[in-house]
Amino acid sequence: MNNENLTKYELHQEKKREQSAEGRRTRTWKKMRHLAIWLIVLVILGGIVWLVNSSFAKRSVDGQLPLSSKAKDILKPKADDWIIGDVATAKLILTEYSDFECPACATYHPLTKKLLAEFPDQIAFVYRHYPF
Known part of the structure; x- marks a missing residue:
């Protein structure tokens, strides 16, 4: 327009x-x-x-992630570890990396003792000193 x-x-x-x-x-x-x-x-x-x-x-049939052979070797209890319980028959192996001077580690120690007292035949405890 x-x-x-x-x-x-x-x-x-x-x-x-x-x-x-x-x-x-x-x-x-x-x-x-x-x-x-x-x-x-x-x-x-x-x-x-x-x-x-x-x-x-990627998880395997049982729900666990497959570990490399190096990782499996690291997790196995060694002769120089401090071990409480029978590693061969225990259903669970609790590996603790701890330090004697660590306040947080000292806080959780009673809980670990309680677990070992409640389930003595089912848990094996492996202690590894790892200074922080």
Whole structure:
């Protein structure tokens, strides 16, 4: 249309239509931006869930993570460890790395003694001195 032949009212209406069209475009872009942000967040969360599930899938049938041979050798009780209980028949081997001067270690010592008293045939206790 030719703007010279329009009345003030028609000019005002045309200006309103242009502004509403621009507002719709702005709202559309805002919606698209929000949608893109949510999609990125969902992809990141999906990746995290996939990583966690894949790490649990590596577990063996009995639910334990497979250990390397070095790790198995480190965890086995040695002849120079201080051992309470029978390592061969115990259902659980509790290996404690502790220090005689550590206040936190001293705090947990009564709990360890209580466990050994309650389950003498089921727990073997292996102490390894590890100064902090």
